Amino acid sequence: MPTNPLIYSRDCLVWVMGDRYTVTVSDALVASGWPGGVGAMWVPGDNDERTVGLSDGRFGGFLLWGSSETPDQLTGLSDSQQTYRYATFCAGGWLMSTSTYETYTWASRQAGPLVPLTYGINDPLYFSLRGYWTNEQEMVLSGAGTNLFCGFVAQVPKRSTNYWLGIQTEL
Amino acid sequence: MPTVTRNRDCVVHMKSDSFTVALAPSLIASGWTGGSGVMWSDSGASDKFMVEQSDGLYGGMLLFGSDELSDKWTGLSDNQTVYSFATICTGGWVVSTVSFETYTWASRQAGPLVAITYTAGEKLYWSLRGLYTNTDEWSESGDPRAPNTFVVGRVVAAPSVTNNYYLTAQTNL
Numbered sequence: 001m002p003t004n005p006l007i008y009s010r011d012c013l014v015w016v017m018g019d020r021y022t023v024t025v026s027d028a029l030v031a032s033g034w035p036g037g038v039g040a041m042w043v044p045g046d047n048d049e050r051t052v053g054l055s056d057g058r059f060g061g062f063l064l065w066g067s068s069e070t071p072d073q074l075t076g077l078s079d080s081q082q083t084y085r086y087a088t089f090c091a092g093g094w095l096m097s098t099s100t101y102e103t104y105t106w107a108s109r110q111a112g113p114l115v116p117l118t119y120g121i122n123d124p125l126y127f128s129l130r131g132y133w134t135n136e137q138e139m140v141l142s143g144a145g146t147n148l149f150c151g152f153v154a155q156v157p158k159r160s161t162n163y164w165l166g167i168q169t170e171l
Numbered sequence: 172m173p174t175v176t177r178n179r180d181c182v183v184h185m186k187s188d189s190f191t192v193a194l195a196p197s198l199i200a201s202g203w204t205g206g207s208g209v210m211w212s213d214s215g216a217s218d219k220f221m222v223e224q225s226d227g228l229y230g231g232m233l234l235f236g237s238d239e240l241s242d243k244w245t246g247l248s249d250n251q252t253v254y255s256f257a258t259i260c261t262g263g264w265v266v267s268t269v270s271f272e273t274y275t276w277a278s279r280q281a282g283p284l285v286a287i288t289y290t291a292g293e294k295l296y297w298s299l300r301g302l303y304t305n306t307d308e309w310s311e312s313g314d315p316r317a318p319n320t321f322v323v324g325r326v327v328a329a330p331s332v333t334n335n336y337y338l339t340a341q342t343n344l
Contacts, residue, residue, distance in 0.1 A: 015220065016190045016261075093188055093261045093344070095220065121213045122228045149320075152228065154211040160218040168211070168230070168261070 008162040011036030011066045011099050018092030018169065020064065024049040030082050036066035037098030039127035039150070040089060052089060055131035057139035057147050061091035061171045091171045095154060097164040102134035106141050125151040125167060133165060177335045180205030180236040180269050187262030187342070189234065194255045195223035202252065205236035206268030208297035208323065209259065222259060225301035227309050227319050231261040231344045232270075261344045265327060267337035271303035276311045289329040294322045295340055303338055 007013060026043050032054065034040075039055030040063050052060055065072070067082050081087050101119075106128065108115035123135040126147040137147040155166025175182065181204075195212040201224065203209075208225035209232065222230055235242075237252050251257050260266075271289075276298070278285035289305055296319050298304040299312060305326065309317035328339035 016188065018188070018262075095190070122210050122230075152211060152230070154220055154230075155218070156213055158216075158218075160216055166211075166220060 008097075008164060009071050011069055012062075012064055013097045013164065014064070014094065015097070015166075016093075016095035018090060018094040018171070020088055020090045022086050023089040024051040025081070025085055025087050026051055026053040029053050029087075030085060033067040033082065034063055034087075034131075035100045036064060036069060037096065037100035037133070038063055038066075039131035039133070040087070052087070055127040056129055057127050057144065059127055059148065059150055059171060061089050062169070064088040064090050090169070092169070093171075094169040095167070096169070097155065097161060097166045098133065099164055100132050101157075101165040102128050102132045102136070106134075106136050106138045119153050119156045119165060121153055121156055123153040124149050125153060133167060173333060173335045175267070175334075177267060177337050179241050180239055181232070181234055182267040182337065183234075183264065184267065184339070185263075185265035187260065187264045189258055189260050191256050192259045193217075193219040193221040194251070194257055195221050198223050199237075199252045199255060202237040203233055203257075203301070204268075204270045205234060205239060206232055206266060206270035206303075207236075208232050208270075208301040208303070209257075222257070225297040226299050227297050227314070227316070228321060229297060229323055229344055231259040232264075232266075232323075232342065234258040234260050260342070262342070264342040264344075265339070266342065267328075267334060267339045268303065269337055270301075271330075271338040271340075272298050272306075276304075276306065276308045289326050289338060291326050291328060293326045295324040295326060296321065297323055303340055 040052040041055045041058045043053035045051030104114040128134040139145045139147045151169040154168045157163040209222035210225045210228040210230040212221045212223035214221040274284040293305045307319045309319040324340045324342040330336040
């Protein structure tokens, strides 16, 4: 079991901070919600606000807190990001662990049967077509373009980390 | 002559991010020089973040060497290897270090040794043994991962008599 099971209570756990600031979230992102640690990219906004949407392989950065995480329920943070249309956006070099990563290969997610994705230590990481961390270049696999490198695997998912993926970000 | 005292393996001119990490047994056994590159290592059943010597990938660089002369006869003697920890540096640092390749990869295999010439502004990579170099040793050695696109920094000043033959680098880790 994890060394401290309590600390794996959020989608994204921070060990070393990089740069962070608040951004406006797009209408689509407000509607869909998002998990903590998910990739976000810049999208056109309604006004002079810096606005992000869900990453499609490109980035900006990642969103620190999910829109509706269990630890936020029944507190003053419940739905606050979606209601006020903001999120904490992370860029630069972070060391963090997250549950927001692809667990099955892109090809198997299209038509099945599902094939688990295996992560190795030091694997280069990218954002998947739905903004999850992955070691596959889904933009290349799907013919959508070229993926941008955004981090390394610092800790593979395993029982002692509650199967969270440890990441050193390069954003 | 040098105007900055260079009595350690890695001399810091500009700081960036730093934190402590656990060390892989292989790194403890081999020791390391200050400023050398490390990459992540699987810590097995533990949830520690652990590093080992870089083979071209990173991590970051280790600030203090495991057995530097300046630490002798002080409370820091062998401190890192005994307690299995080190200070890792990431982000953008400006450092002078002795931890760089002085001879080409090819000449180190069979000789005669051919010196590497560094020039300000050049891209830097980790060599196959975790030292700064301006060549892609994955390509030179036929490593299947080639080419190495992981640039870890730029040359700020080439080794010369004015800097005690240290390589000055701006990191991009």
